Amino acid sequence: MKLNPNNEIQPNKSLLYTITTNLTFWVLIAIIAGVLLGHFHPKEGMQMKIVGDAFISIIKVFIAPIIFLTIVLGISGMGDLKKVGRIGIKALLYFEVVTTFALAIGIAVAYFIQPGKIDRTGLDMEDATKYTTAAPKEFNWLTFFMDNLTLQVLLAAIIVGIIVNYLKQRESVIAVLYKLSGYVFKALKWVMYLAPLGAFGGMAYTIGKFGLHTLLPLGKLMLTVYVTMAIFIFVILGSIMRYYKMSIWSFLKYIKAELLIVLGTSSSEAALPNLMEKLEKMGCSKPVVGLVVPTGYSFNLDGTSIYLSMSVIFLAQLYDVHLSFAEILTIIGLLMITSKGAAGVTGSGFIVLASTLTAIGKIPVEGLAFLLGVDKFMSEARAITNFIGNGVATIVISKSEREFVAVEPILDEQQQF
Incomplete structure (x- = not known):
C-alpha cells in the first residue's frame, strides 16, 4: 500500500502478497496451529512451552534499554521548560491526567467484566507461587527498589x-541517543518476526495443558479491550x-487515511508526519504541534x-492472585511511569507489560505466554487509540492556549467541526 499526493491509499501489490507478508496473518496461522496441536496432541503441545518461553526471554532483554532510551529522550527532547513555558507544562499535565484516567478505566472495566475468571476445574493456573517468591510480611520500599531492575x-x-x-x-547527545534508539527498535522489529513462533509455543502449551475452554477468557479480553477503547474515544475524548x-x-473523518495507515502497520508512528501536517492545516499553531x-x-x-492495566488485572484473575487496594494503587503508579516507555512501535507495549509484571513481583511473568497469542491483534486498537489521543491533545492545548487560528476551510460542510 502507498499514498498518492492526495493522501489516498492505493494498492501496489496483489492481495495475496499483502496478506502473506503481513505479520498478523502469520501470527493467526501460528495460533491456529498451536490450538490444533494442543487439542489433538496435548503432550506434544505442552512440550512447545520452551518455544514460547524463549521468545519471552528475548523480549525481556529489551526492557531496560527501551525504557531508558525512551524516557531520557522524552525528557531531554522537551528542551528548556522555561522556554516552552506554559504550553509544555499544560501538555504534560494533560497527558498525565488523561493517561491516569485511562489506566483507572482499564482496571475498573476489567474488575467489572472479569475476563480472566474461568472455570478452573482441573486447572492448576491458580498456583502462582510456583512462579513468584512470597512477598515479605513487612513491605520495605528500599528493599523493593533494590531488588527491582525496572524501577532502577x-x-x-x-x-x-x-x-x-x-x-x-x-543536541549532539540527543542525536546519539536517537541513533542508538533506532538501532534498538530495529533489533526489536526483527525480534518481532519471531512472534508467530512465540504465539505457536504459548498457545500449544496453553491448550495442551488447560484445554480449549481457555480460549474463552482470551476472546473475552480482546472484546473487553476493544469495547473499552471505543468508549474511551467516543465518550471521554469525545x-x-x-x-x-x-x-x-x-x-476521525478528517484523519481517516492516517487511521488506515496506523491500522495496517500497528504503529501510530507510521502516520506521525501526516498527522502533524493535517493538524497545522486545521489551524493548530506549528510550535504547539x-x-x-x-x-x-x-x-x-x-x-x-x-x-x-486491563492485562495486569486479567492475569491476576487468571492466576487467582488477590490484589489489595494498596497493590492496585501501586500498579497504577508503576504504569503511570512504565507506560511512558511504551513508544508507538509494535511490540513495545508487550515489553512494558513484561516490565510491569516483573516490578510487581506477584503476578507470574510466565502468564505473558497466554497473552502473546492475542497481543498482536490488540496492538491495532492500542495504536489507533494512541494516535487519536495525541491528535485530540494537540487540538485541546491549541484551543486552550488560543493558539488555534482558523485557516482556509479544508473540510466540506458535512465534516465541519
Whole structure:
C-alpha cells in the first residue's frame, strides 16, 4: 500500500502478497496451529512451552534499554521548560491526567467484566507461587527498589534525562541517543518476526495443558479491550472535544487515511508526519504541534494505558492472585511511569507489560505466554487509540492556549467541526 499526493491509499501489490507478508496473518496461522496441536496432541503441545518461553526471554532483554532510551529522550527532547513555558507544562499535565484516567478505566472495566475468571476445574493456573517468591510480611520500599531492575532503570533514565536537558552538547547527545534508539527498535522489529513462533509455543502449551475452554477468557479480553477503547474515544475524548465545541466524529473523518495507515502497520508512528501536517492545516499553531505531538508519543499513550492495566488485572484473575487496594494503587503508579516507555512501535507495549509484571513481583511473568497469542491483534486498537489521543491533545492545548487560528476551510460542510 502507498499514498498518492492526495493522501489516498492505493494498492501496489496483489492481495495475496499483502496478506502473506503481513505479520498478523502469520501470527493467526501460528495460533491456529498451536490450538490444533494442543487439542489433538496435548503432550506434544505442552512440550512447545520452551518455544514460547524463549521468545519471552528475548523480549525481556529489551526492557531496560527501551525504557531508558525512551524516557531520557522524552525528557531531554522537551528542551528548556522555561522556554516552552506554559504550553509544555499544560501538555504534560494533560497527558498525565488523561493517561491516569485511562489506566483507572482499564482496571475498573476489567474488575467489572472479569475476563480472566474461568472455570478452573482441573486447572492448576491458580498456583502462582510456583512462579513468584512470597512477598515479605513487612513491605520495605528500599528493599523493593533494590531488588527491582525496572524501577532502577526508570530512576536512572529520569536523572539522565534531566542532566542531558541542560548539557551544552545537548543536541549532539540527543542525536546519539536517537541513533542508538533506532538501532534498538530495529533489533526489536526483527525480534518481532519471531512472534508467530512465540504465539505457536504459548498457545500449544496453553491448550495442551488447560484445554480449549481457555480460549474463552482470551476472546473475552480482546472484546473487553476493544469495547473499552471505543468508549474511551467516543465518550471521554469525545466529551473533551465537545467542551471545545468540536466533533470527534468529524476529526476521525478528517484523519481517516492516517487511521488506515496506523491500522495496517500497528504503529501510530507510521502516520506521525501526516498527522502533524493535517493538524497545522486545521489551524493548530506549528510550535504547539511540534511540541505536543512528538512528546505525546512518549507521555500520552491512552490506548497502551488501557491495555496494560486491563492485562495486569486479567492475569491476576487468571492466576487467582488477590490484589489489595494498596497493590492496585501501586500498579497504577508503576504504569503511570512504565507506560511512558511504551513508544508507538509494535511490540513495545508487550515489553512494558513484561516490565510491569516483573516490578510487581506477584503476578507470574510466565502468564505473558497466554497473552502473546492475542497481543498482536490488540496492538491495532492500542495504536489507533494512541494516535487519536495525541491528535485530540494537540487540538485541546491549541484551543486552550488560543493558539488555534482558523485557516482556509479544508473540510466540506458535512465534516465541519
